[in-house]
Amino acid sequence: MTTSLRTSPTAHTSPVTRWRRRFHSESAAFWLFLSPWLLGLVGLTLGPMLFSLYAAFTRWDGVNSPEFIGLANFRVIFTSDPDFWPSFGRTFAYAGARVVLGTVLALALAAMVNTRIPGRTFFRTVFFLPSIVTGVPLFVVWLWMFDPTAGVLNYLLGKVGIDGPDWLASSTWAIPALVLMSLTATGGAMIIFLAGLQGIPTELKEAATVDGAGWWSRFRNVTVPLLSPVILFNVIIGLIGALQVFAEPFIMTGGGPERSTYFFGLYLYNEAFWYSNVGYASALAWVQFLVIVLLTAAVLRFSRRHVHYLGS
Amino acid sequence: MIMKHHGITRRRLLGAAGVGAATAAAAGGLARCGGSRRRDELFFGFGADTVSLGVYESIIDLYRRKYPKARISYTYADHFGFFQRLPLMFRAGTAPDVMIVAESWVSGLSQLGGYADLTSFMRADGLTEDRWVPGSLNPARIGGEVLCLPIMVYPKGIAYNATLLAERGVPIPQPGWRERDLVETAAAVGSGGDRIWGMPSTFGLFPYDVATVHGGLPFSVETRTMTATDERMVSAVELISDLIHEHRAMPVGAQSQYAVNFTSGIFGMELFPSYALTAYREQIGNRFEWGVVPYPEEWVGTYQNNNVAIFGGSQRKDEAWHFATFLSTDPDAQRLLQPIGTPALATAADEWQRDLAPEDRELPWEQMIQGMGNQLVAYQGGIFNKVWDVLGQKVESVQNHAAPVREVLREVQDRGTEILRA
Numbered sequence: 001m002t003t004s005l006r007t008s009p010t011a012h013t014s015p016v017t018r019w020r021r022r023f024h025s026e027s028a029a030f031w032l033f034l035s036p037w038l039l040g041l042v043g044l045t046l047g048p049m050l051f052s053l054y055a056a057f058t059r060w061d062g063v064n065s066p067e068f069i070g071l072a073n074f075r076v077i078f079t080s081d082p083d084f085w086p087s088f089g090r091t092f093a094y095a096g097a098r099v100v101l102g103t104v105l106a107l108a109l110a111a112m113v114n115t116r117i118p119g120r121t122f123f124r125t126v127f128f129l130p131s132i133v134t135g136v137p138l139f140v141v142w143l144w145m146f147d148p149t150a151g152v153l154n155y156l157l158g159k160v161g162i163d164g165p166d167w168l169a170s171s172t173w174a175i176p177a178l179v180l181m182s183l184t185a186t187g188g189a190m191i192i193f194l195a196g197l198q199g200i201p202t203e204l205k206e207a208a209t210v211d212g213a214g215w216w217s218r219f220r221n222v223t224v225p226l227l228s229p230v231i232l233f234n235v236i237i238g239l240i241g242a243l244q245v246f247a248e249p250f251i252m253t254g255g256g257p258e259r260s261t262y263f264f265g266l267y268l269y270n271e272a273f274w275y276s277n278v279g280y281a282s283a284l285a286w287v288q289f290l291v292i293v294l295l296t297a298a299v300l301r302f303s304r305r306h307v308h309y310l311g312s
Numbered sequence: 313m314i315m316k317h318h319g320i321t322r323r324r325l326l327g328a329a330g331v332g333a334a335t336a337a338a339a340g341g342l343a344r345c346g347g348s349r350r351r352d353e354l355f356f357g358f359g360a361d362t363v364s365l366g367v368y369e370s371i372i373d374l375y376r377r378k379y380p381k382a383r384i385s386y387t388y389a390d391h392f393g394f395f396q397r398l399p400l401m402f403r404a405g406t407a408p409d410v411m412i413v414a415e416s417w418v419s420g421l422s423q424l425g426g427y428a429d430l431t432s433f434m435r436a437d438g439l440t441e442d443r444w445v446p447g448s449l450n451p452a453r454i455g456g457e458v459l460c461l462p463i464m465v466y467p468k469g470i471a472y473n474a475t476l477l478a479e480r481g482v483p484i485p486q487p488g489w490r491e492r493d494l495v496e497t498a499a500a501v502g503s504g505g506d507r508i509w510g511m512p513s514t515f516g517l518f519p520y521d522v523a524t525v526h527g528g529l530p531f532s533v534e535t536r537t538m539t540a541t542d543e544r545m546v547s548a549v550e551l552i553s554d555l556i557h558e559h560r561a562m563p564v565g566a567q568s569q570y571a572v573n574f575t576s577g578i579f580g581m582e583l584f585p586s587y588a589l590t591a592y593r594e595q596i597g598n599r600f601e602w603g604v605v606p607y608p609e610e611w612v613g614t615y616q617n618n619n620v621a622i623f624g625g626s627q628r629k630d631e632a633w634h635f636a637t638f639l640s641t642d643p644d645a646q647r648l649l650q651p652i653g654t655p656a657l658a659t660a661a662d663e664w665q666r667d668l669a670p671e672d673r674e675l676p677w678e679q680m681i682q683g684m685g686n687q688l689v690a691y692q693g694g695i696f697n698k699v700w701d702v703l704g705q706k707v708e709s710v711q712n713h714a715a716p717v718r719e720v721l722r723e724v725q726d727r728g729t730e731i732l733r734a
Contacts, residue, residue, distance in 0.1 A: 150576060
């Protein structure tokens with residue numbers, strides 16, 4: 001019987017050598033290069049999130065010391081705050097319209113520029129351009145376009161005999177106006193759809209054509225199912241973005257008229273930075289966060305039966 | 313020729329990253345050390361745009377020249393950013409020793425205890441209210457204390473489009489006019505149904521301008537109770553409602569003026585704050601003739617000015633007071649403020665009027681400045697902002713749907729009471 005005397009190579013090396021090896025190892029490089037992001041995540045995201053979780057259980061004006069009040073903020077949110085449910089309802093209405101219309105439009109544009117039409121590169125560029133324009137200047141331009149008297153929209157409507165509405169001044173038209181504006185920024189989703197469309201094997205479409213399928217039938221039965229993971233991605237990203245809508249109403253309507261565009265993000269912001277209810281706003285932020293998480297989970301669960309992954 | 317390959321090894325990469333990190337840390341440390349605040353200097357802070365930044369910098373230069381032994385540094389941000397940072401700076405004890413504050417910031421942030429009471433300094437220096445234009449200390453007086461000194465004021469009147477009024481055959485408003493004259497003028501201009509209006513809705517887009525027309529406020533800051541159903545409030549909101557729904561003198565949509573205002577030429581009149589003078593001149597150009605008339609006799613309106621305050625936690629209050637009084641009462645410093653407002657010092661305000669361009673000099677500044685003595689400070693900040701927002705929302709429902717004024721203000725009263733109690 002023999003006994004192996006071999007031990008770990010590190011057992012005979014000095015601590016300095018081990019440290020050098022670690023320093024020159026891949027994992028050291030990994031952590032070093034990751035560290036700026038990691039520091040940002042911990043210091044600027046996770047840390048404030050945890051603090052806001054604590055603040056959600058306090059009465060705090062953002063300046064004086066927080067006073068722990070247990071679940072009182074959440075009780076007020078769900079039972080007596082007249083702004084909570086309406087702002088949530090508005091936000092969902094806006095997000096629903098924006099995501100559904102935005103997804104359909106982006107898919108339609110992607111399908112269009114995926115064909116062999118003349119000048120398709122030009123169209124791809126033109127459709128994508130609005131999505132790279134920074135938000136605030138875009139909103140200011142749209143403010144002018146929506147102006148009932150001097151705006152180009154009502155001017156064009158007037159040319160075809162339609163008396164355009166007071167877009168942002170009307171509690172009926174304000175949300176549709178914001179949704180309409182958001183549709184011009186579907187270029188990002190269009191590009192993702194375009195990539196998805198180009199990844200669909202042409203043999204499948206050709207097989208469907210041989211079987212007698214027309215354009216619409218191919219699109220509905222081949223393209224859409226194979227594109228469903230991309231649709232899911234765009235819907236989730238779009239939903240998360242739309243539910244956090246803030247800059248548009250902040251710049252363009254201030255939440256009006258008559259609070260018709262007083263979305264949850266603006267409501268939260270006002271409570272924190274305009275009314276000095278930082279504790280209460282933190283509770284609102286956590287409610288918003290949980291709603292978005294639950295909604296995303298619901299969409300993912302729903303997707304199990306409707307999303308098809310090629311090769312799975 | 314043999315090319316020697318210099319591959320980037322992991323060691324080199326790590327070394328470079330380490331050097332980079334060390335450099336960044338050193339640079340950060342230096343930047344901290346070289347920041348604008350030094351412990352041995354007076355620290356001045358303000359919100360500014362490019363024009364006012366230049367003005368304040370020139371005032372600081374003047375101060376340094378006049379008082380060579382004075383050591384002063386400064387910081388600034390955009391107006392809103394500076395306002396938002398002040399509470400945190402108060403809390404952290406890092407607020408500037410001397411700071412510029414708008415009239416609404418005084419009341420809003422006074423609850424945080426950030427402003428020093430200047431009463432004893434004023435008494436010691438024999439500084440009395442008559443040094444400034446009327447009403448200048450109104451925003452400063454909170455809870456029996458004087459929390460700031462005025463540096464600039466913004467007198468208000470009603471701008472009118474003389475060309476448009478002439479086209480409609482409407483007489484030009486004259487000083488001493490009454491509210492009924494304003495209503496008649498607005499109605500005559502706006503009755504054509506051709507998207508030409510007597511005035512924009514809510515005047516300046518904010519509920520403050522509506523609430524204070526007849527001298528009302530929706531709440532009392534002293535008692536923290538609601539006064540939204542006060543008859544002065546009722547009559548002011550009814551005036552707006554009548555102008556829109558009875559006389560068709562204003563557009564229905566309260567926000568339709570976000571993009572287009574008086575300078576577009578589609579409004580016969582608009583509330584005119586003096587700080588808009590340059591913008592009006594530039595935007596209107598030669599497109600139409602315009603002028604300004606003081607408020608109708610019955611009107612009160614919202615007081616607006618800029619002030620200098622001293623941080624309550626400042627370790628250099630005497631030096632801060634010296635600089636604050638320099639800003640507020642030195643004729644040369646006040647003269648430098650001319651591009652961004654009307655100097656608050658009475659003598660400087662007279663000089664400011666004389667120095668204006670001929671067409672601007674003709675505007676009725678004296679009456680507008682005298683009228684400021686009665687104007688109300690629309691207190692803002694914290695929970696009061698929430699009350700203003702509720703009022704704004706309800707005023708919009710009056711504007712858009714002709715909601716009954718008394719009923720609407722009763723709702724503001726009830727909701728405001730809940731807010732103030734919470």
